[in-house]
Amino acid sequence: MPDNDENRLSLAKAIHQLNFYLHTLGVPFSATDLYKKAYAKRESALEDVWLQDMSEIPEVMTALDEPFTTVTIVETLMRAGYSSVIRVLMREIRHQKITYSQAYIMATPRH
Numbered sequence: 807m808p809d810n811d812e813n814r815l816s817l818a819k820a821i822h823q824l825n826f827y828l829h830t831l832g833v834p835f836s837a838t839d840l841y842k843k844a845y846a847k848r849e850s851a852l853e854d855v856w857l858q859d860m861s862e863i864p865e866v867m868t869a870l871d872e873p874f875t876t877v878t879i880v881e882t883l884m885r886a887g888y889s890s891v892i893r894v895l896m897r898e899i900r901h902q903k904i905t906y907s908q909a910y911i912m913a914t915p916r917h
Contacts, residue, residue, distance in 0.1 A: 819869035
């Protein structure tokens with residue numbers, strides 16, 4: 807996890823936005839799945855706790871109200887040092903034979 811609160815919030819928002827994006831595409835995996843696959847060989851899973859607590863952070867839940875793109879999500883993950891998640895995402899895209907295009911996603915009403 808990044809070392810300061812602002813970076814943690816940005817990363818949590820990006821993960822939440824990526825989850826939304828992947829769910830919208832209907833792929834059989836989530837951002838959390840990608841994270842776990844990327845870091846499965848670590849000795850400690852203590853860092854993974856923050857993934858489970860994201861839904862309890864109101865600022866993270868409002869991340870879908872902000873405009874975002876796949877580029878902003880990837881940039882945030884890369885800047886925060888989570889390039890392994892992006893590599894796993896690209897492998898899964900190829901493995902699942904998902905065609906990929908840049909898309910700008912604005913929040914959609916949640917029911």
